Amino acid sequence: MSSNTRIKEQLIMKRPDSMFEMKNHYCPGCGHGIIHNMLGECIDELGVQENTILVAPVGCAVMAFLYFKMDGCEAPHGRVPAVATGIKRVHPDKIVLAYQGDGDLLAIGMAETIHAANRGENITVIFVNNANYGMTGGQMAPTTLPGQRTKTTPKGRNTSTEGFPIKACELINTLEAPVFIERCSVHNVPNIRKTKRALKKALENQIEKRGYSFVEVLSMCPTNWGMQPVDGTKWLEESMIPAFPLGNFRDRGAE
Amino acid sequence: MSDKLLMKGNEVIGEAAIIAGCRHYFGYPITPQNEIPAYMAARMPEVGGVFVQAESEVAAINMVLGAAAAGARVMTSSSSPGISLKQEGISYLSACELPAVIVNMMRGGPGLGNIAGAQGDYFQATKGGGHGDYRLIVLAPATVQEMADYTVQAFDLADKYRTVVMILGDGHIGQMSEPLVLPKPTGKTFDKSAWSLTGAKGRDQHIVRSLLLYPEDELEKLNIRLQEKYKLITKNEILYKTYMTDDADYLLIGFGMCSRLARGACDVLRKKGLKAGMFRPVTLWPFPSAELAKAAAGKKKILVIEMNAGQMIEDVNLAIGCSIPVDFVGRMGGMVPELETIVERVETYVK
Numbered sequence: 064m065s066s067n068t069r070i071k072e073q074l075i076m077k078r079p080d081s082m083f084e085m086k087n088h089y090c091p092g093c094g095h096g097i098i099h100n101m102l103g104e105c106i107d108e109l110g111v112q113e114n115t116i117l118v119a120p121v122g123c124a125v126m127a128f129l130y131f132k133m134d135g136c137e138a139p140h141g142r143v144p145a146v147a148t149g150i151k152r153v154h155p156d157k158i159v160l161a162y163q164g165d166g167d168l169l170a171i172g173m174a175e176t177i178h179a180a181n182r183g184e185n186i187t188v189i190f191v192n193n194a195n196y197g198m199t200g201g202q203m204a205p206t207t208l209p210g211q212r213t214k215t216t217p218k219g220r221n222t223s224t225e226g227f228p229i230k231a232c233e234l235i236n237t238l239e240a241p242v243f244i245e246r247c248s249v250h251n252v253p254n255i256r257k258t259k260r261a262l263k264k265a266l267e268n269q270i271e272k273r274g275y276s277f278v279e280v281l282s283m284c285p286t287n288w289g290m291q292p293v294d295g296t297k298w299l300e301e302s303m304i305p306a307f308p309l310g311n312f313r314d315r316g317a318e
Numbered sequence: 319m320s321d322k323l324l325m326k327g328n329e330v331i332g333e334a335a336i337i338a339g340c341r342h343y344f345g346y347p348i349t350p351q352n353e354i355p356a357y358m359a360a361r362m363p364e365v366g367g368v369f370v371q372a373e374s375e376v377a378a379i380n381m382v383l384g385a386a387a388a389g390a391r392v393m394t395s396s397s398s399p400g401i402s403l404k405q406e407g408i409s410y411l412s413a414c415e416l417p418a419v420i421v422n423m424m425r426g427g428p429g430l431g432n433i434a435g436a437q438g439d440y441f442q443a444t445k446g447g448g449h450g451d452y453r454l455i456v457l458a459p460a461t462v463q464e465m466a467d468y469t470v471q472a473f474d475l476a477d478k479y480r481t482v483v484m485i486l487g488d489g490h491i492g493q494m495s496e497p498l499v500l501p502k503p504t505g506k507t508f509d510k511s512a513w514s515l516t517g518a519k520g521r522d523q524h525i526v527r528s529l530l531l532y533p534e535d536e537l538e539k540l541n542i543r544l545q546e547k548y549k550l551i552t553k554n555e556i557l558y559k560t561y562m563t564d565d566a567d568y569l570l571i572g573f574g575m576c577s578r579l580a581r582g583a584c585d586v587l588r589k590k591g592l593k594a595g596m597f598r599p600v601t602l603w604p605f606p607s608a609e610l611a612k613a614a615a616g617k618k619k620i621l622v623i624e625m626n627a628g629q630m631i632e633d634v635n636l637a638i639g640c641s642i643p644v645d646f647v648g649r650m651g652g653m654v655p656e657l658e659t660i661v662e663r664v665e666t667y668v669k
Contacts, residue, residue: 113519118384128525134515136387137527139410142380145372149384149392150515152342152368157517175380178373 079103081112081132088126092292094249094282095123098191099130101249101259102160105266106133115158118147120172122164123197141172144179147186158269161188166196169205169229176231183240183274187265190231190277193284194303201287205229208306213287228306232279236312243268243276244312248304250283250296261311268316276316281307321499327462328353328492330500331421331485332361334469335393337503340419341367342392344381346374346400349433350489351423354395375400379407379420386416387526389514391473395421397489398439399430402447408482409448413528413540415513417476419469420454421485423492426652434652435489437574440629443486444603451541453548455483455555456602458574462496468600470501477508479551486602488625490575490654548604556609557600562588563613566595568664569642571610571634572623573599576655580623583660594664602630607637619667620644623655 078084082103089095106112112133119127121140128135138146147161161179168176168190179186195213196202202215206228210219232246243265247258258280265276281303285295325333332354335343343362345355355371362369372378378394385392396404401422411418424439426432439447443456455475457468465487472483515524530536561581563569568587570580577598587594597613599606614620620642622631628646635644647663649655 114517116388116515116517125529128523128527132518132523134518134523135525135527136384136515137410137414137525137529138383139380139406142376142383142407145377145380146384146387148370148377149342149344149381149386150388151384152370152381153385153388153390154516174373175377178377182370 079107081106082130083132085130089123090286092283092285092295093123094193094280095191097249097255098189098258098280098282099127101255101262102189103131104259105263108263109266109270111158111266111270115160116150116154117160117162118143118150120163120167122167124162124164124191125198127162141167141170142175143167143172144175144184144186144188148179148182148184151184151186155185158266159186161186163188163190164197165190165192165194165204165206169231177234177238180235180241180275180277181238185269185272185274187269188275188277189262190279191282192231192279192307193282195284195287197284197287206307208302230307232277232312235277240275241277241313242274242315246279246281246307246309246312248281248299248309250281250299254309264314264316271316273316279307281309322497323500324495324497325462326353326493326495327465327487328423329357330462330466330498331395331469332357333500334466335419335473336361336365336367337501338391338470338473339503340391340393340473341365342385342390343367344370344372344378344385344392344394346372346378346396348397348400350425350435350492351395351397351421353492354421375403376406379404382418383407383411383414383416386411386418387414387515389510389516391477393419393421395423397423397425398427398436401439401442405448408454409450409452410528411482412452412454412544413450414526415480416526417480418482419472419476419485420482421487424486424488432652433489435491435493435575435625435654436650436652437488437576437625438629438650439486440602440624440626443484444605444633452544453603455479455481455551456486457483457557458486458600458602459491460574460577460598462491462494463498465491466498467501470504474504474506475555479547481547481551486574488575552604555601556604556606558606558609559598559600560613561596563595563597565593567593567618568595568667569614569617569620570594570596570623570660571598571620571630572596573602573630576623576625579655579657579660582657583664586657586661587664590665592664592668605633605637607633610634610637611639614638614642617642621660621664622646623660624648625654626650
């Protein structure tokens with residue numbers, strides 16, 4: 064074979080430069096890896112890797128900072144927005160990311176969530192909603208669907224005693240200060256692309272010092288949902304999206 | 319022209335923090351320390367600093383954690399029930415080896431208690447109010463002047479050892495006005511560039527964390543390092559004061575406000591011909607055990623005076639190895655022992 068018959072290689076996808084090469088510790092079919100990757104791509108495209116500090120939650124993403132070539136800080140359970148506030152008030156020119164799950168953001172950290180949003184802290188909150196507590200083995204979360212079986216709702220979430228799913232975007236949308244609120248999903252490619260666009264806008268808002276941005280990402284947890292990864296994407300689409308409608312709630316960055 | 323000012327204890331803490339270079343304060347209202355956040359809210363903008371009224375004490379201490387991780391000199395203040403809420407963050411700060419200054423203007427407890435000055439948080443401050451094996455440096459000022467001096471010192475200690483330093487005052491000293499001379503900045507600087515979060519530009523990432531899943535390789539190592547640090551602090555940083563102890567037959571011991579009572583009682587007792595002296599721990603942790611043992615040697619009796627049920631007695635007995643009888647005068651619930659009670663108690667020792 065002569066050299067001029069070789070097929071020209073074209074790189075169509077690679078690990079973002081802002082991310083380390085490491086084994087993914089998340090479960091098969093979990094959405095965290097996709098969200099990390101989209102975040103890494105946005106950080107690359109905006110050129111802010113050396114300027115960004117990631118605050119990780121207690122939950123499956125507790126070691127999220129190990130994936131990124133950026134400074135990282137752990138926060139006690141639910142306190143990510145408070146820790147992020149402290150960092151941002153010291154370094155107003157750094158990009159501060161608050162990465163949280165549903166138990167962290169809406170249960171134990173509800174006060175911190177609402178008040179950081181209400182102060183309009185110039186941070187970016189990335190909220191991964193998978194309708195249960197993943198790290199502790201699948202207990203009921205504030206976003207668990209009515210009737211959904213979890214370790215602590217073995218017969219399904221009973222709305223008469225356990226209430227209804229809390230809708231984070233809708234709640235934050237009642238506040239004056241936030242500049243960007245959007246709910247996305249990573250259950251298929253078109254929605255992954257939309258997620259990336261939302262993350263990028265949320266980061267741009269912070270870079271431009273516009274204020275508080277909130278991106279909720281519906282994400283699969285097939286391990287704790289008790290299903291195969293492919294069924295997880297289907298369950299998200301059929302069960303979660305009707306309860307948590309996708310879309311942009313506010314985009315003052317565009318104004 | 320004298321540099322002497324008349325200032326309220328709580329406000330002095332705010333000004334002293336600013337003198338020490340603190341430009342970040344996060345707090346939540348609670349009596350009897352409300353003058354501190356009010357002072358910071360007014361003063362911080364004048365010096366280019368940051369004041370945030372947090373949504374809770376829990377949020378405030380975690381803002382402190384973030385600011386400390388980012389490399390700032392940072393302070394929060396509260397009073398007893400609020401300090402209970404901060405314990406989670408204090409444990410994390412200690413585990414992450416972050417420097418911070420925390421002020422507790424103690425009030426009557428337990429529970430919501432009341433807003434009168436008290437000393438019921440001695441155990442919480444000195445034995446570790448949160449989870450895990452950690453210690454705080456605990457400074458107990460007795461005058462408004464000391465509130466200023468120890469607050470400035472607290473920031474240097476916090477940075478020097480990357481640890482949490484607590485100013486343990488009480489509602490009385492926070493609310494009282496006394497003349498003082500504001501301290502000068504110490505001029506000490508501490509390089510935080512090896513660990514603080516400033517963005518990984520031209521260097522490897524910095525991570526501030528306390529989740530260390532491997533017992534032998536990670537978490538035990540952190541604990542060993544912390545214990546070595548605490549040994550060093552115990553060796554280097556003990557502070558105490560004495561008053562007429564050398565020839566004394568009776569040794570009165572109190573911290574903070576109660577040391578003022580003990581000193582006053584010594585004067586009265588000396589006039590009555592009774593040789594009383596005072597020993598006052600200034601660092602409640604590290605406790606001046608060896609120093610107390612030395613001061614107590616040969617004394618006939620020790621009287622501990624506290625505004626609690628007798629929490630410091632345990633450390634006193636440990637220091638002297640139970641070699642001398644220890645008596646106690648104390649009031650609880652926001653009450654202050656009376657000078658007459660102390661004097662009369664010592665008089666019973668000679669009958």
